[in-house]
Amino acid sequence: MTLADLKRGQQGIITDVSSIHIPLKLLEMGCLPGNLVELVQVAPFADPMYLNINGSHLAIRKETAIHILIETTNE
Amino acid sequence: MSKQINVALIGNPNTGKTSVFNALTGLNQKVGNYPGITVEKKEGICKLPRGVKAHIIDLPGTYSLNASSLDENVVIELLLNKNDKDYPDVAVVVSDVENLKRNLLLFTQIKDLQIPTILVINMSDRMAYKGISLDIEYLEKELNTKIALISTRKNKGIQELKELITHYKELSSEPCLNASTIDKSYFDNLRKAFPNQLLYKLWLVITQDVNFGKTDRKTIEAVEDFKTKSNADLKRLQQKETIKRYQFINETLKKGQTIDLNSAKDLRIKLDRILTHKVWGYLIFGVILLLIFQAIYDWSSVPMDFIDSSFASLSEWTKNTLPEGAFTNLLAEGIISGLGGIVIFIPQIAFLFLFISILEESGYMSRVVFLMDRIMRRFGLSGKSVVPLISGTACAIPAIMATRNIESWKERLITILVTPFTTCSARLPVYLIIIALVIPEGRFLGFISYQALTLMLLYLIGFGAAVGSAWILNKIMNFKSKSFFVVEMPNYKLPLFKNVALTVIEKTKAFVFGAGKIILAISIILWFLASYGPGDNFNKAESIVTEKFASENLSEDELHQKIESHKLEHSFIGIAGHAIEPAIRPLGYDWKIGIAIVSSFAAREVFVGTLATIYSVGSDEEETIKNRMAGEVNPILGGPLFNFASGISLLLFYAFAMQCMSTLAIVKKETNSWKWPMYQLVIMSAFAYIVALVAYQILI
Structure with missing residues (x-):
């Protein structure tokens, strides 16, 4: 699944990022394989998405989120 | 003269880098632009122990040395160029104790450039609150640096930082990883x-x-x-x-x-649950906008009225005190009024930036971007364009200055270009008097007055024109820079008074000394054109008018008004008004309206005052002017000049035309080129002309 499928409050582990579609800036802010990601809040129509990635809080658009693969963690 | 130490402040956005800069330099700072581009350059002087001075440059915030914007490019260009006069002797990397991990990424990159580096860990007052403890000695050894643990909020650690800067030669310039x-x-x-x-x-x-x-x-x-x-x-x-x-x-x-x-305690979660909520989030933002709007529209009118009357009496006093002559007139009516025309904007600018810097400092602005991004994106605007567009309803000048915090140049430029369409408060006097003249007083469905409805429609038209033209510009403007949307959602913080105050002062100064020069120059030119004219008709106005009305037994006041009116008609501006009459006749206007349109380039509200002079009413009372306007007859068609068709045409013309030299001046300053304001002037005015023409021809 991709980051765009995450529900509000859910967590996941990033498994892969498509480096062609993802700005380097996002990687530098901690969006790297192995890091924990949580969907904190979504704007109407689930776009943009407010995330907590590895302790960094940031918002990205859905068009970016679909290029980030994740695995959900069982809570 | 001892050599100054060049210090570069580098850091992620939202780490309090500017607070550190303010703490080090205080009021000894100046803000300019990097040559040729519109990125702000902040530098200042800091007095260090033992009489050493440091030249401190506050580089734009960046997450890494891999630049993705013009601002970030500035950082890497300076750090790569040893010959730059600002090339730092020491780099001070500012980090936030709560985001140390991410902040250190930039630090390791700076270290790789082998520049002596100090690591500042800011917001140390939050450590206990967040349950963070640090082993400074260990970190200094591993990171191969010296650390200053500071809190700009509690004013702690600044002295220690100054000491470290003074002894910068002892710092290691070795990288910390390979x-x-x-x-x-x-x-x-x-x-x-x-x-x-x-x-x-x-x-x-x-x-x-x-x-x-x-x-x-x-x-x-x-x-x-x-x-x-x-x-x-x-x-x-x-x-x-x-x-x-x-x-x-x-x-x-x-x-x-x-x-x-x-x-660890977290205020963020609780606040975000409300402030970014699908319903409450928008409601709260609406209330905040209303408050901003109220401040620039209503509260600032008190100091503005005061400024207005002060400059008027200063001008009057100058005229009465100095010996009569051309120089006194220039001083009293040209220069002093021109200066008044600049100072009058200060309350609105100060209020808007007071609010904006509080919103930025508190971390709330990122939430606005988050809430508004999807809506604004469709029109090629940013979530951050909302505040400029809304403040444009008070005045386009502070609004255009407020676009500085939009990172993407394309989004910022579009916002600058379309903001003047929103209905600013200077259009209001024009709207009110024309609506009162041509819109009937009845009520729609029994309770909404037609006049109020018209006014509301005009506001909607302005906003619609702004958003619509943004959509078109987004489609036709080709920018190579691909913009990605990654917005950091910083922690909520109480704004620091010092930072807010410095922002307000700096923005006001930027306006007065930047755009102010252009405004002063144009208003002196306009004054000259309205006060002088060629030939006998202007220069012998007094004798001509006195002779003409000799039989009518006018009072001295009435005669004086007739003379003023005659003078204005034959001044350079009056001649321009006559000259453009053929062009504006299809819109339903005569040369008198032409003069008012030309002179309202100084400021839209001048329209009313100019008509008062031409009609020689000699009173600024709206009722008097209105009655006089109602009596005007169309010289060609007969019937009232201000009828429904010409009224609507005039309203639409004022809604779309770029008739404000102050706005053009600020756009020139913000885009660093005359190209964009000239586009605005030509395209907006042409559009206004066509719309007014079509409206008049259909309605007549």
Whole structure:
């Protein structure tokens, strides 16, 4: 699944990022394989998405989120 | 003269870098632009112990040395160019104790450039609150640096930082990790080809495609036996490099930092639950906008009225005190009124930036961007364009200055270009008097007055024109820079008074000394054109008018008004009004309205005052002017000049035309070129003309 499928409050582990579609800036802010990601809040129509990635809080658009693969963690 | 130490402040956005800058320099700072571009350059002087002085430059906030915007480019260009006069003797990397991991990424990159570096860990007052403790000694050893633990909020640690800067020569300039292991053979080749260059510098030049000195990407790749890499490969390597850096940082922080989650408190979650809520979030933002609007529209009218009357009496006093003559007139009516026309904007600018800097400082602005992004994106605007567009309803000048915090140049430019369409408060007097003249007093469905409805429609038309033209501009403007949307959602903080105050002062100064010069020049020119004219008709106005009305037994006041009216008609501006009459007749206007349109270029509200002079009413009372206007007869068609058709046409003309020299001046300043304000002037005015023409021809 991709980051765009995450529900509000859910967590996941990033498994892969498509480096062609993802700005380097996002990687530098901690969006790297192995890091924990949580969907904190979504704007109407689930776009943009407010995330907590590895302790960094940031918002990205859905068009970016679909290029980030994740695995959900069982809570 | 002792040599100054060049200090560069570098750091992620939202780390309180500007607070550190303010704490070090206080009021000894100046803000300018980097040559040729619109990125702000902040520099200041800091007095260090033992009489040493430091020249401090506050570089734009950046997350890494891999630049993705013009602002970030400034950072890397300075750090790569040893010959730049601002090249730092010491780099001070400012980090936020709560985001140390991410902040250290930039730190490790700066270290790789082998510049002596100090690490500032700011917001140390939050450590207990967040359950964070640090092993400073260990971190200093691992990171190969000196650390200043400071709190700009509590004013702690600044002295220690100054000491560290003074002794910058003792700092290590060795890197803290070896990033070249990500592709050993590639970097070995690079080293062989350029033995005298810093490896990381070369790497930055290759990946950024910038040039410093005589080295750029092409000269590196032109070297024989040197294998070039595709862009995709380079990007993969950059990703590897980032992972490598994070590995090092994670290991260092594992030992150097402990976070006790049990004692950590989080205000963010609670606040965000409300402030970014699908319903409450928008409601709260609406209330905040209303408050801003109220402040610039209503509260600032008190100081504005005061400024207005003060300059009027100063002008009056000058005229009465100094000997009569051309110079006194220039001083009293040209220069002093022109200065008044600049100072009058200060309350609105100060209020708007008071609010904006509070919103920025508190971290709330990022939530606005989050809430509004999807709606604004459709029109090629940013979530941050909302505040400028709404403040444009008070005045376009502070609104255009407020676009500075939109990172993407394309989004910022579009916002600047379309903001003047929103209905600013200077249009209001024009709207009110024309609506009162041509719109019937009845009520729609029995309770909404037609006049109020018209006014509301005019506001909607203005906003619609802004958004619609943004949509078109977004489609036709081609910008190479691809913008990604990544917005940091910083922690909520109480704004620091010092930062807010300095922002307000700095923005006001930027307006007065930047756009102010242009405004003063144009208003003196306009004054000259309205006060002088060629030939006898102007110069002998008094005798002509006195003779003409000799039989009518006018009072002295009435005669004086007739003379003023006659003078204005035959002044240069009056001649211009006559000259454009053929062009504006199809819109339903006569030459008198023509004069009012030309002179209202100084400020739209001048329209009413100019008509009062032409009609020689001699009173600014709206009722009097209105009655006089109602009696005007169309010289060609007969019937009232201000009828429904010409009234609507005039309203639409004022809704769309770019009739404000102050706005043009500020656009020139903000875009650093006359090209954009000229586009605005020509396109908006042409559009206004066509719409007014069509409306009049249909309605007549």
